[in-house]
Amino acid sequence: MSTRNPLLWFVAALVLCFVLAPIVVVIVASFTQASVPEFPPSQWSLRWYAHALSQPVFRAAAWNSAVLAAIATLINIPIALMAAFALVRGRFPGREAIQTVLLAPLIVPAVVTGIAILLAFSAAGWRDAMSRLLLAHVVITLPYMVRTIMASLARLDPVAEEAAMTLGASPLRCFLHVTLPLVMPGLIAGAVFAFIVSFDNVSVSLFLTSARTSTLPIAVLGYVEYNIDPSIAALSTLLIGASLIAALLVERVVGLRRALGS
């Protein structure tokens, strides 16, 4: 077996450096004292953290992003749970077509989704930025939840449910006390992913934010256009930390790759 193929391992190590480069550079550069990002910093300080966290623009945008991601995820939990259950357990014509339709937000380019929602909702007179963003975020995060919950349901051994039913549990009771606890890891992984996808989204939000209602990625993108001072590095480092915690959580509970559906 080509287990011992030193050249392949060497190339893999180089590629890993490439993968980690921008992330490591951002983290290290965030601790600089200078007014431009430096790698490595000539003098270390936390001043850019203080600067980033004191900017009202970022605080408001971060709050909007957190609220959007949390509400979109919460709305999606029952919707995705019901849909995944019907798709995995139901036997009816058109099942595969419906599954494709529910996963469609993954196939349609995000920019196209964003523009379509902007055009359609504006034409329909729906102009409130926050509620438009919320619906858009529910749409783009739904497939991630449906997919992870479907994967857990498909792996579930039906014996436990059959036992509960034989012992006289009603279908609802059986679902709540047997099925739901067993798919909980998939549900949590899906929810974490949905939260991250919503929180990080740029291409859809781009068209739906307004001058007064922005999200964190859009605010950062607007800021980077004119300044590259290290406050963005500080903010980015905080976001990387949050993502890492979420990734470790998912890896612990179900495994990252399984959660990503590959």
Next chain:
Amino acid sequence: MNPTRAAALLLLAPALLVIAIGLAAPLAWLLRFSLMLSETGIPVSDAVTPANYTRLLGDAFHMRVFAKTLGLSLLVTLFAMLLGYPLAHALWRISARWRGVLTIVVLSPLLVSIVVSSYGWLVILGTNGLVNRALLGLGLIQAPLKLLYTEGAIVLGLTHIVLPFMALSILAALERIDPRFAEAAAVLGAGRWSVLRHVTLPLALPGLIAGTTLAFSIAMSAYVTPAVLGPSGPNFIATTIYNEFVTLFDWGLGAAMAICLLVLGLGLVFAFLRLVYRVGGVAAAGRA
């Protein structure tokens, strides 16, 4: 506990409603809007007309944007393939102890916001960035190179973004390979490169094709990377669409462009499905 047909449809209703209101209806309206004449975003007549499309297809500037986007995306896919295979191979062969850590590292471009990694490349490629300072320090160049705000920077940033998708697709195919094939080849006297070339790589082909499709379609519709790292002005399909909508207020042309991007993307997925069907059939036949 299996739902009846009526129950299943009832359970699916909320999800289908979300897609209908939030995706299907808006896309239908986008298509309709692209076939209408409008001024600053307001339709001026209900008549169906291909005017926006003829304007788009007849315009050299916009056609160049399409050609450039597809060309650079192809380059990105090629790089992702070359870099993705060694990563997938490492993930496949690494001991269980390190697999978790390596998985998180390989997936990190997906887990970290694109805005964050783009900013990282700004710091690395800028005039006073890491690369220029290193080259100046080594005396290899006299003046800083212009690395940022170039097409090369777009390719670099996008390769970084699509790499995890490519690596995971290839890994999924590698994991389906029966290890006895490589053992048999080795027993019959094949060297490790020969095993790689004649056994492992051909069997990884379905994964490579899946990864290629994913990588190309993600690269083709990217917005953030070209917007932050690319040359100023409309430099990619998505940034040009944004420009039509937000700066030029030419919503008709922007809508036509968006529909073209959608059709290109969907066409790619269908072509891929057909190809996988064929290659999958060949691989299955080879296994039998």
